[in-house]
Structures are given as structure tokens and as C-alpha cells.
Amino acid sequence: MDISVQLFAVARDLARCESLTLSVPEGATVSQLREQLFARFPELVPFAGSLQFAVDQQYASDTTLLAADQEVAIIPPVSGG
DSSP states (O other): OOOEEEOOOOHHHHTOOSSEEEEETOOBBBHHHHHHHHHGGGGGGGGTTTEEEEEEEEEEEETBBOOOTTEEEOOOOOOOO
């Protein structure tokens, strides 16, 4: 199934794209999508511990199940003041 992935801030910069589509098996979890993303963009691995994932605009854990045509956002840590 295809999952639309939106990347923000440093994740977007390192992957050199704002969005992409990843194909994952039926019943895949955010963790499996994360592994596929890191395999495709190893430059994101150093940020693995701080990246947040949101599924259809709701923060998600690694065990969140994905369904076809959902949108996943990769949200890196932010700072500012």
C-alpha cells in the first residue's frame, strides 16, 4: 500500500524533498515505515531518536498501524525563542 510522507525542516533538507510516497505491506506500522525511510535516507539516522511521526495529523507511536492512503508527517525537533 502507498503512504504519503511529508518531511519538514532538517528532515526535508537532508532528504532533499518535501514529500514522497513509500510502499509498505498491508498491516505495516510506523516502525516499519521508519525503517524504510532510514534505508532510503541514511542521513536521517542520526536524528532517529528525536524525529516525531504523525499519522493524519495525530502524533503516532512506532506501533501505530498504517492504512492505505494515509499521510505521515516526519517532524524533527525544533528550537527557537
